[in-house]
Amino acid sequence: MTDETPVLRLEGIVKTFPGVRALDGVSLSILPGEVHALMGENGAGKSTLMKVLGGIHQPDEGQIIVEEKPVVMSGPLDAKAKGIVFIHQELSLADELSVAENIYLGELPRKRFGLVDWAELEAKTKAILEKLKVSFNAKTRVGDLSIANQQMVEIARALTVDAKAVIFDEPTASLTDAEKVVLFEVISDLQEQGVGIAYISHRMEEIFKITDRISVLRDGQYQGTVNTAETDEEGVTQMMIGRKLDLSRNESHHELGDVALEVRGLSCGDLFQDVSFEVRRGEVVGFYGLVGAGRTEIAETLFGLRDPTAGTILMDGEEVRIHSPYDAIERGISLVPEDRKGQGLVLGMNCRDNMTLPQVDDLKAGPFVAEGAEIAIFDQYRDKLDIRTPGWKQLVGNLSGGNQQKIVIGKWLSMHPNVLIVDEPTRGIDVGSKAEIHNLLRELAAQGYAVIVISSEMPEVLHVADRIVAMYSGRIMRTFTSEEVTEENLIAAISGLETEKVA
């Protein structure tokens, strides 16, 4: 492959932020028609490198070379004009605009007098959406789409130009399996057209399925490039974190305690119906299902964000009514929400303040916030979760995606809840930290917490849960114990192929 001229080459890229050397002399080349994986721990510099390529950041040193010509990327539109398309890790769509407008933002087709040619816009968009096999149309308002569908719109933007290279930054973080299949088809189409693809993901199975080469970054430094066919998960992990990973399940055989949370016949409009389950202290219950199966909505109802239309919630055997997150927190419920940017964090606030936000009323020295106690909490969870930041004063918006997610997890763990609900807890988190967080969840259960894990990743629920509740279209189909569950019967249950059985 080395005799081909790369579509894109980076040479000695250095990028520093106050207190962080995010990229330290990184060189990399992407060949036409290859899928080039970029891997590394949270905060290793992957997104920053791609932002330099996409014209969002200017490098302090080093060069970007497109088809052997050095270029300066003055901004995202400039990069796009030069054939480099960037699909962001964090969604960057305009909620109020339609799908079509978002896809062609900044380059809407024009008629005479500069008027937008709506007919042409719709036709062009329709062609792209058909290729992506999505269920929404060109006129849908983007704010009305699910996160997964918004991600598909983001991907559609890559298909509007004759791209030389397309950068995908964790595109599958919020996609369902079916949507992933479509995405991979799109990628292989692009590949056939000779487009070079840079692909960032923390999911090993994807990396080994679709990529040709893997480059690894660690703490902003280039660790090397290997052919995917010549390595394995262990080898890549070793390059990423410099050690082997213990992936064994933490089989803590602790006694289960009393029922901490019981839900009877809970319904909420047409979001979910007649849901009943219980969680004991010391138990991890996994909720598995397709996106839209109603799992997040159940969590939101338990956390007081939605009012149930029927049914009862009991905590420690006593019926409770939860009208707001404030009530939920009072009763010792914590929720790690699925959308870290929208629901989990105040991006313009520093790390410490974000982490202690739900308990700021309780951390008091006289009338003031006890900042010493806050810093102690932050330090504790920074170490526990390995959060990479120059210090607590750093704005959360400046952290890498995975580190932001860790702040959200730390925020809710530090509340020491009775019932901990985590919704897609490891979205965007690297393999090493993922294993840490899984262990942590089991450890918390062992300490007597009741834990609910909602996840769309089957290995995750299989790995952490003692029992798995399979949901399909707003209903519980079946509950499995960890002994009886297999991949096959779980898939059957969440696709609605199996009717409810008593577990």
Added chain:
Amino acid sequence: MAEFTKQDIGKLLAKQGILIAFAVFIVGFTIANPKFLTIDNFENVVRSSAILGVMALGVTFVVISGNLDLSVGSMMSFSTIVVLDLHDKLGPTLAIPAMFAMTLCLGAFIGILVGYLKLNSLIVTLGMLSAIHGLTLTYSGGKNIDIADKEGTWFAIFGQGNVMGIQTPILIFIALAALLGIILAKTPFGRKVYAVGGNGTAATFSGIRRARVVFLCYIMSAFCVATAGLIQASRSMGSQNTVGQGLELEVLAAVILGGASLLGGSGTIFKTVIGVLILGFIQNGLLLVGLDFSVQYVVTWVIIILAVWLDIAAKRGKLMSPIA
């Protein structure tokens, strides 16, 4: 010496633009009129900014929580008229708490509409601007209100007194700034104000009762307005129905000049005080160089636009950008 590129200068201007512009103003004014840079004039500026400053302190809370308050000007007229009128009817000891109570009721009303009913703050407070003006006119019957016996009352101390040579309006401004500055920066309530303005949804998900926080911000604002009205009434001992007219924009200008973002979630009391002083110095300088009073309205507007532009520019790190 590092070479300065055009881009670097743009960045510097964007980041420190307000301070640089301010420095240029000061140098210019001093050359035009040497009186500008004297202690006397400094005290003069602070005193004449005190009323506006006190109001800006409260509005800072509202703006950080992600809302606007355009009703402060006419609310200040209301407070002034009410306290002057009640002074002669009830005596100052009762008039002052009564006026505070009435003003706080107005604040609470706005707080309920914006906080609990989640109505748009621009619409609500713009409406209140004229509604409260109407209320004031009804109350006074449209007449100017004067204190009958200007010599025989201690009421003048808030506007005209002094403690150890420092005038009371200045002292009140400093004391209130210190108090509110501490509340905003150091208490759980202050933290919640930032959270609500920075990301309301995330604040709700953190168990913060958003409506209550917004409500309290408007209460703070009304309290500051009442204080400003007290100073104004005490200074003039008599007033028209329109004393506060137009102040809402100057107040907002001062808050934005200080660097609070109109989008909410950022700003501090200290910065607002700086904003108030900058505005005060510029207006004072314009007077000293002999510009007509009426020109000030235009200049104030220009300053607001400049401040808003630099606010956006600072966020994106350059003065102009093809993307927002």
